[in-house]
Amino acid sequence: MDEALWAVGRGTGVAALVLFTASVVLGIITRSGRPLPGLPRFSVTLVHRNVSLAASLFLVVHVVTLMFDPYALLNLLDVFVPFFGSYRPVWQGLGTVAFDLLIVIVVTSLLRNRLGPRVFKAIHWLTYAMWPIALAHAIGNGTNGVEGWFLVLSGVCVLAVLASFGWRLSSRFVEFRSVRLGEIS
Template sequence: MTATALWDFGRATGVVALVLLTLSMVLGVATRSGRPAPWLPRFAVTEVHRNVSLLSSVFLALHVVLLLFDPYAMLRLFDFVLPFAGNYRPFWQGLGTVALDVLLALVVTSLLRHRLGRRTWRAVHWAAYALWPIALAHALGTGTDSFSPWFLTLAVLCVLAVAGALCWRLSARFAERRTPARLETAV
């Protein structure tokens, strides 16, 4: 694979990861409501949320691996572990590292959800509300396409989607439906 292709795929996977994280955030709020979507039954909203979250993790992993081997990016392995230590725009790159760390915590606790218990899992899962704006800030601050019209349009659409979901979540119309205790273990 040529250096240009690595750079292009690295950027593209980051953009796709951001879009999927946005969709995951919106679906997460919808899942919490316990209501069916107009086109999906209630259980399917949860499954789509899980699958979109997993897919966003895959694209983020691809983003990291591709940029690790990209000669333009010149990232080092510890740039993905130690926030704010990078050579290129260290603050914005560090936000990406923080977002990666938070996503890893979410994935690990989701995989261990039945062993950790619902209360612990939920406490860690609240970090998703911090993950999304951190990832968006990383994309806007580090991305070479961050001020191009197509990316700004995409970023605005992502912000509107998440803001709409959060406004609904905080509104009086958001009535959280509790899952019966006997069904919580199956979820």
Template sequence: MSTDALWDFGRGSGVVALVLVTVSVVLGILTRRGEPVAGLPRFAVTEVHRNASLLSVVFLALHVGLLLFDRYAQLRIFDLVVPFAGDYRPFWQGLGTVALDLLVALVVTSLLRQRLGRRTWRAVHWLAYAMWPVAVAHSLGTGTDAFSAWFLAIAAVCVAAVLGAAGWRFTRKELVS
């Protein structure tokens, strides 16, 4: 695979991962309200949430893996574990590392959910609400397409979707009265 192809697929998989993480966060927010979403039963929305989450992990692994082998990105394995140590835009790349580390914590605790118990799993799962804006900031700060019209439109839709879901979630009657 050529260097340009690695770079292009690495960038593209990052965009897809961001969209899928957004879908997962939105569905996670919506299922917490306890009401049907778009007429679908809660279990169906939960399944789509899980599948979007799993797919986001796959595309994030592609994003990171492809950029590890790309000469332009010059990622090192060390950069994937230690935030803000990278050579290329260290702050923005470091945010990506933080988001990756948080996502790994979410995946590991989800795999161990039965052993951890619901309360512990839920406490760790709240990290998704920290991981998502960090991932968005990473994509806007380090992405070479960050200021292109198409990417800004995708980022705006992602932000609007999460804010809209959060607004809908917090309009519960118990919270209003």
């Protein structure tokens, strides 16, 4: 049973990383207002939300599973307060920081209509901090963190995020509001 908990904890952590990578990329595409091949613009937003939800659920399973794993020895303090863990406290603490940031992002996403677009957008930018912190946690604390297959997977994730972020910062990126108002030709 202990090995099953460890395997589920590792697997859901890797799945969460991949899904959060997809969520960051889809979030940037959503902001541009452009459709994906085969999907209208509004569907990109729905896919982004669903991928984000799936990533969050995988992360919750990752954390809860490791709380019951006798090897990981996570407790409630480790889950919410960074850098107090007994196993690789810095790397585990980075995971806790990423988890705490995710909680803030999810709560503000749920309260988006009450907070207003400026507050929501400002807090949602925390995703750009959460993702690399989570990646560092995965490499530094993960059982497979320095194995070849995981480093290749991490490299692909980094390239995807950097490419989309580079596009986001480029002059070729046009925000949805400009597209909707017909400000571009």
